[in-house]
Amino acid sequence: MSDIANPALSGKGRLRIEWAENHMPVLREIRARFTKEKPLKGMTVGACLHVTTETANLMIALRDGGAKVVLCASNPLSTQDDVAAALVEEGIDTYAIKGEDNDTYYKHLNAVLDAHPVITMDDGADLVSVLHSQREAQLAEVLAGTEETTTGVIRLRQMAAEGVLKFPIVAVNDTPTKHLFDNRWGTGQSTLDGITRATNILWASKTVVICGFGYGGRGLSSRARGLGAQVIVTEVDAVKALEATMEGFRVMPIADAARVGDVFITVTGDRDILRREHFELMKDGAILANTGHFDVEIDKPALKALAKSTREVREHVAEYVLDDDRRVYLLADGRLVNLAAAEGHPAVVMDMSFADQALSAEWVAKNHATLSKRVYDVPDEIDREVAKLKLATLGIEIDTLTPEQERYLSSWREGT
Numbered sequence: 001m002s003d004i005a006n007p008a009l010s011g012k013g014r015l016r017i018e019w020a021e022n023h024m025p026v027l028r029e030i031r032a033r034f035t036k037e038k039p040l041k042g043m044t045v046g047a048c049l050h051v052t053t054e055t056a057n058l059m060i061a062l063r064d065g066g067a068k069v070v071l072c073a074s075n076p077l078s079t080q081d082d083v084a085a086a087l088v089e090e091g092i093d094t095y096a097i098k099g100e101d102n103d104t105y106y107k108h109l110n111a112v113l114d115a116h117p118v119i120t121m122d123d124g125a126d127l128v129s130v131l132h133s134q135r136e137a138q139l140a141e142v143l144a145g146t147e148e149t150t151t152g153v154i155r156l157r158q159m160a161a162e163g164v165l166k167f168p169i170v171a172v173n174d175t176p177t178k179h180l181f182d183n184r185w186g187t188g189q190s191t192l193d194g195i196t197r198a199t200n201i202l203w204a205s206k207t208v209v210i211c212g213f214g215y216g217g218r219g220l221s222s223r224a225r226g227l228g229a230q231v232i233v234t235e236v237d238a239v240k241a242l243e244a245t246m247e248g249f250r251v252m253p254i255a256d257a258a259r260v261g262d263v264f265i266t267v268t269g270d271r272d273i274l275r276r277e278h279f280e281l282m283k284d285g286a287i288l289a290n291t292g293h294f295d296v297e298i299d300k301p302a303l304k305a306l307a308k309s310t311r312e313v314r315e316h317v318a319e320y321v322l323d324d325d326r327r328v329y330l331l332a333d334g335r336l337v338n339l340a341a342a343e344g345h346p347a348v349v350m351d352m353s354f355a356d357q358a359l360s361a362e363w364v365a366k367n368h369a370t371l372s373k374r375v376y377d378v379p380d381e382i383d384r385e386v387a388k389l390k391l392a393t394l395g396i397e398i399d400t401l402t403p404e405q406e407r408y409l410s411s412w413r414e415g416t
């Protein structure tokens, strides 16, 4: 069973999945080993991830590892319909249609849970959240889960702190080979790509306001500067604000930045970053985009309430005309712009994130009996293995410590 937009798109999807596979050498190696060893034999994996070419390669690797895999979208706008069609042809039950409404989104999520997964794989913790709030009877069947993104990990840590989390989760997001690369360089490049595809703006000379200087914000700021933009950063964390300042970015409150920005990008994982009082200050033609996980960073209801008219002026670009005739443009309805208006992260960076996912799934399949109901870090050996494999596929060699260096670094006795 599946629910997708158009099975006839499978040929195009297949070619695009193959293209991504060419740029995912680490996952390819893991898939080859999984095919031989079948570490997930007999297990059902329920995945709620952005349905992209890279995710398709992860699903295929898990299937080849012996799992029955069922997939739904982790965002109503991020599904690539051709990829969904190709996955169905691969025998992977897929429930995802680009632009699906909220009811369908949750219907699809429940369809994945109807398959009774013993391992969950989330991007934003929606599967885990529905299981805990609406399908408690099923909780005991689940051995463990994994989580892909910052926002999901925050929700799950909160559940663990409140003592309500009913199975162990591995926080894939928090491992260095994931967030140092995917969140930073992946989000940096693909977000600007999404905005460029939606608007065709020239970045050089634009004043770009980046809200949040975490991993995503760091990548975005440096990439926007590289394209010639003047970058302003807004933050609530003093250390991050200081770091942004030392990196050469202007740092100021959003109330000041609102007056001067040409493009605003939110990437905080927090809500109401751009609000009514900010829209009221913005220049005519200001462009607003979000690349944080949920569509709560830009206060859409407030923008709608302020507007005397709205219209779709290009694909993914909604024009809001305010009372004094200023126009504000909201991209992708405030949802992850890199996935809605472009293709998400390049495959070469998802290679590491999804290698972490595949190896974490294998790790929980092996170790679930000894794990407790909390959020675990990805074991260090997995992170190192992924980094080593990645370097090898890039043809990069590194030095190893000499025995003297090892001794020196593990001793406190030697000084000046």
Ligand SMILES: NC(=O)c1ccc[n+]([C@@H]2O[C@H](COP(=O)([O-])OP(=O)(O)OC[C@H]3O[C@@H](n4cnc5c(N)ncnc54)[C@H](O)[C@@H]3O)[C@@H](O)[C@H]2O)c1
Pocket: 149, 150, 151, 152, 179, 182, 183, 187, 211, 212, 213, 214, 215, 216, 217, 234, 235, 236, 237, 240, 267, 268, 269, 270, 273, 291, 292, 293, 294, 336, 337, 338, 339, 345
């Ligand atoms: N678009 C994508 O493909 C993609 C990729 C990775 C992560 N994400 C999502 O992006 C969001 C950010 O992820 P991250 O890894 O950069 O998180 P992070 O925790 O490293 O950074 C978030 C930053 O936002 C700041 N912040 C919080 N509230 C703020 C406010 N009111 N004003 C200004 N700054 C504020 C925090 O201090 C922090 O520095 C999350 O929702 C995450 O799930 C999206």
